[in-house]
Amino acid sequence: MSTAGSARKTTSFNNPPNYSFVHHRLRRTLRDAKKQPIVLVACGSFSPVTYLHLRMFEMAKDFVRQNTDFEIVGGYLSPVSDMYKKPGLLNAHHRVAMCTLAAEQTSSWLMIDSWEAFQNYQRTAVVLDHFDYEINTVLGGVQTEDGEHRNVRVMLLAGSDLISTMSEPGVWSTGDLDHILGQYGTFIIERAGSGMDQATDNLARWKNNIYLIPQLIQNDVSSTKVRLFLKRGLSVRYLLPMAVVDYIEENGLYLDDGPSSEKEKGKEKEQEAGSSKKTVS
Numbered sequence: 304m305s306t307a308g309s310a311r312k313t314t315s316f317n318n319p320p321n322y323s324f325v326h327h328r329l330r331r332t333l334r335d336a337k338k339q340p341i342v343l344v345a346c347g348s349f350s351p352v353t354y355l356h357l358r359m360f361e362m363a364k365d366f367v368r369q370n371t372d373f374e375i376v377g378g379y380l381s382p383v384s385d386m387y388k389k390p391g392l393l394n395a396h397h398r399v400a401m402c403t404l405a406a407e408q409t410s411s412w413l414m415i416d417s418w419e420a421f422q423n424y425q426r427t428a429v430v431l432d433h434f435d436y437e438i439n440t441v442l443g444g445v446q447t448e449d450g451e452h453r454n455v456r457v458m459l460l461a462g463s464d465l466i467s468t469m470s471e472p473g474v475w476s477t478g479d480l481d482h483i484l485g486q487y488g489t490f491i492i493e494r495a496g497s498g499m500d501q502a503t504d505n506l507a508r509w510k511n512n513i514y515l516i517p518q519l520i521q522n523d524v525s526s527t528k529v530r531l532f533l534k535r536g537l538s539v540r541y542l543l544p545m546a547v548v549d550y551i552e553e554n555g556l557y558l559d560d561g562p563s564s565e566k567e568k569g570k571e572k573e574q575e576a577g578s579s580k581k582t583v584s
């Protein structure tokens with residue numbers, strides 16, 4: 304999972320076969336001309352997608368409305384490529400299908416972009432450039448009600464655990480951080496066990512583009528816990544949208560996700576210890 308890379312803005316993109324950018328729920332007219340239009344992009348494994356992943360967008364929507372001069376015109380989940388090789392990562396076709404079911408059946412504004420899923424691993428900076436290109440260059444951005452053109456700002460939506468990795472050596476290049484946090488910006492959802500301060504201490508130089516969102520109702524569901532439950536034959540209903548639970552059952556997914564790596568075994572043990580302490584199983 305070596306992901307460090309260069310900082311230059313990517314302007315030409317190789318699309319996977321038969322790819323087209325989904326934008327049926329992208330709102331093309333700004334309601335308030337004084338606001339800056341933004342699109343939220345959540346990058347991750349989504350193996351499988353959970354209600355928490357979906358709720359991140361709702362938390363961000365409330366935060367944006369109450370605290371900023373932005374107007375959200377769309378939201379995307381962007382499942383990572385199989386080449387990311389993270390333990391527990393199911394085939395991209397299944398992950399994209401589950402995310403699509405979840406978005407279509409539970410939301411009126413979320414969409415799935417399969418661009419990074421169906422090709423070689425792409426760094427997050429490049430993924431955000433791809434969204435910027437599709438929305439602003441190809442589609443031409445959005446308009447105010449008076450017909451004035453506006454560019455849409457792409458912004459990363461992530462949990463505080465992901466942002467913590469931005470301070471770990473060798474995971475993100477400084478150039479990419481400058482690109483993501485300097486040019487685009489991010490909304491960070493507080494995640495149990497991964498402090499917000501710890502997540503952002505080393506990112507102070509970009510603090511004007513980093514918006515911290517506390518979880519007022521704590522939810523520490525993770526895909527790892529869901530996979531663990533499925534492996535043990537435990538119910539995951541009400542942790543994920545019903546259509547996703549049905550899809551998992553119909554396709555017999557996560558019953559055995561192959562020989563776990565030492566890292567995954569450690570993570571499972573931690574989650575098991577957490578589960579038994581909290582007697583959730």
Ligand SMILES: Nc1ncnc2c1ncn2[C@@H]1O[C@H](COP(=O)(O)OP(=O)(O)OP(=O)(O)O)[C@@H](O)[C@H]1O
Pocket residue numbers: 345346347348349350355356359391460461462463464465466492493494495522523524525526527528
């Ligand atoms: N409980 C949570 N609270 C806040 N953010 C979360 C939570 N679960 C996932 N996220 C965020 O969702 C995004 C997608 O993450 P990812 O698909 O890796 O989910 P995950 O549940 O952490 O997966 P895994 O358990 O396989 O590591 C990341 O930005 C991650 O920080």
Ligand SMILES: NC(=O)c1ccc[n+]([C@@H]2O[C@H](COP(=O)(O)O)[C@@H](O)[C@H]2O)c1
Pocket residue numbers: 306307308346347348382383387389425426427428465468474475476479
């Ligand atoms: N340098 C990078 O661009 C970089 C580094 C680490 C994770 N990521 C992204 O973060 C997302 C989530 O990763 P994890 O599931 O490993 O937390 C993935 O979409 C991955 O591509 C990007």
